[in-house]
Amino acid sequence: MSSTTIVAQHVRRTSLAKRHPAALMGSLGVLAVVLSIYSLKVGATEVSFGNVLHALVGDRSDQAAAIVFDFQVPRVLLCWLIGTALAVSGAVMQGVIRNPLAAPDIIGVTKGAGFGGMLLLLAIPGVPVLAVVPAAFVGGLLAAGLVYLLAYRRGATPVRIALVGIAVSAAFEAGIRFLLVRKPLDVSAALIWLTGSLFGRSMSAVLEILPWVLVLVPLIVIWARKLDVLGLGDDLAAGLGEPVEKTRRLLLLFAVALAAAAVAVAGTIGFVGLIAPHMARRVFGGKHLASIPAAALFGVLLMLFADMIGRGLAPPLEIPAGLVTAVVGGPYFLYLLVKTGK
Amino acid sequence: MSLSVGTVPESTEDAAHRRPKVVTSKQRVTWVTLVVLVLLVAGIAWGLSIGSQHISLSRLPAAIFNAKDSDALILQSIRLPRVVLALCVGAALAVAGALMQAVAANPLAAPEIMGVNAGAVFVVVLAITVVPSLSGAPTILLSFGGAAAAGVSVMLLAGSGRGRVSPVRMALAGVTASSLLISLTQVLIIFDENSTDSVLFWLVGGVNFAGWQDVRNLLPWLVLGLLGAFAMARPLNLLALGDDMARGLGQNVERTRTLGSALVIVLCGAAVSVAGPVAFIGLVVPHIMRRLVGSSYTVLLPLSALGGGVLVLYSDIVSRYVKPPFEVPAGVVTALLGAPIFVYLARRQKVTS
């Protein structure tokens, strides 16, 4: 994180971002790849770069390489997918809701997905673990749908979506607590899931989120210009011939699906969807064609960093990645509040 | 937009719509007070009589005043402190909510939304898990510290020191800070592998473990907070007219805000340290009362105190029916009751982006 911030600041000073956005984007990408490879090495056991290299070319003959291949590679891939999903989702929400503080956490997706997952985990003991993912996904979509419906009054004004989102999130939070109290069998496992963690995630989790990212992210990038138009305000956008409500609905649906998929596989990892789009806008400006891919890269960097810290800080204990993103993201968010203050 | 007390820019139709409620009819206040008092007395009797063994209403007075049989002991050492604590906690949180809404000039400001409760809980849980030998009085001070740190930073950062802030901005700031603090608290709990019931208590809040000691810990702060709040009713009414108007009328706006915030922290910190983060009292009760008796703080604050007490009391009673014969924290019930009202409030907000 710190290195990216430094890069970001440096870039801003030389206004390289304005002159060579592609070069900067490229170097962010390179940074993410380097961090990925490095994070393969981090963990509770000694792994050399040689092992990592062996693993990367698919040679699993030595045991360390096998560890890397079986456990580290899926986690790094998940960091990429979840970071991208959350960050792009956040960028779209912030664009559509026209509020720099909007995020999947705000619009009810996170808590709704949490509730869906918990309902299944706690209410039906012995349910197959795989069933939690669709349950959480459905919960997230339903919560977001509820937010939209409740906020709808001759069109859903952005600010009302944000407000109703907070309230609906609180309602689902209440539901989660009710479930915890009714069935306190394994609270600690439920809490780990609610905090958001990549603990024990394998290739099957990668495959669960992959299609959503592969389909929705390119779609959103293609629609980036529509986001720019929406950003001009409802009246102006309508004047430019944009079917405002319809576009907003569709974009929000994409964003919600992305966030729900991320929460479903990794639990409620907070702040990534909130702060990654900000970093992107600060460096690359407000044009969504540039800021959405950049947000994705910042999201990936955040996730890689969080998971790496979580695994490497106090082995053999694993700190949930969601906590690390909260600790990093919280202060950044406070800083944002000050910066965006009048 | 019945509830707003000089919030964000509002359209004129709202102001017109609101006027009749500011002019409070005395008769109405009397009726509301009567109803709340009847609910209070009925709730106290109900709360005292139900439990593992039913104590009939006719035996209540005798049991309260002379402790001989075991009924009387149960009543005096378990149910009475529980009922009293429910009333105290409810009063503290509801008045804190009303104060916060006045100070922040924001109908959505409430301790649980602004991160005050989450801050208090986080610091208390941190102390318990890291230094388990702490107990009693220090908990309340730690709770003050946490409440103050979280509340002040959210309010400052959301910019309330600089006049009016949009309720959305403030709510977003508070909710985000809360979620950060709650996830920190959860992780402390995970790594401590503490007992399930302690975990639920600090996540949900309730009065089911109440003893006279809790009441004694809370009472001085509650009295201080309530008296302070009631004494501030007039400045708060002036503040509701807007900063400029209040200044024009000779008010020291900054001092009123600072004092009000300090009282919020005392009330919330003390309540959370004995009862955990009982949700939504500070949001729901002042709102309901404002609808019923208008927004003059002279009547709003005392009635909120009563109403808050009644709400926590009834929530505690209902919580015994969630999973009989055992009990769940009352905070679950207040959360389930309060969340829909929060949704309703949020929907009704007139907002401008």
Add this chain to the structure above:
Amino acid sequence: MSHRTSRLRRFAVAVTLTAAAVALSGCGGSASSPSTGAAPNADRAAAAEGVSPDVNLDQCGKATRTVKHDLGTTTITGTPTRVVALEYSFVDALVAVGMSPVGVADDDQPERIIPALRDQVGTYKSVGLRATPNIQVITALKPDLIVADSGRHKAIYAQLSKIAPTIAYASLNGNYQQVLDSEMSTAIALNKCDQMKTRLAEHAKTMADLKATAPADENRKALFVRASEKGFTGFPPKAYTPGVLSAIGIKSPLPDSSGDASVSLTLETLVATKPDVMFIAPNDGPTLRDQWKKSPLWKEIPAVKNNASYDVDPNEWSRSRGLIASEVVAKEAVKMLYGK
């Protein structure tokens, strides 16, 4: 549970004989277990005392054993030597057959492994929290068997199976019977059937002896609770510790009906429960009990009145559910209750 206790009585003598026979013969395969009766069922019971008939003892002693467990069936070849235990119960099972684990999910708090096991356990590598054991560390230990909790580790079962054959049993929410069964099943997986049968026979004898120390008219009801800062958690009869106590003839005062593994008690529900004896496992730091002690009602609880409220170690009484741990619990209980 009563089913099991009656069987205990029936075979009290036979057990002693079995134990002696196996101990003398030194090797004694499953075939050599002496039969005590005509029914094949009784034969089985004698072969693995106190274990429910669900445990498939036919696999004992085979080179390749198919072990049934809560999350499926696992085939194990040879005799595992490097075992990772993801709950304290499974450490107990290893120690019971004279082995020690290479890795334990010990919450990074080695003191949670009870003294009765500690010496035999020796040095091992901590693999982190029981809730989230570190898969990387487990892999690095190159285990040839992993014993997991079927509740906590369900989500990572597939990954664990990739590392080594993994069997999973209920420990966190397991009762006394399930814990004994899991010890026998683990022993089958470890190819240590005979040792475990001997140990189970010893265990049955120990428990029977302890039960015999109680007066015949013992009808006091004992409540086992965990006391924490904001919790007083009682364990109903179906849970592990009350199961152990019931094996030595001490019943629980809580209702059997609730499906919960534990129930939150308030002072009022505690008083209404009327326990004659209380075993309290307090957490570090102040607990609710300290606060309740000051209430006059606390003195109304029969256990307090009779001076029969005892503090016990949560590690021994609650966290380490197992054969050896249950003996520790039973011995302590008998010592506290009857002074022997």
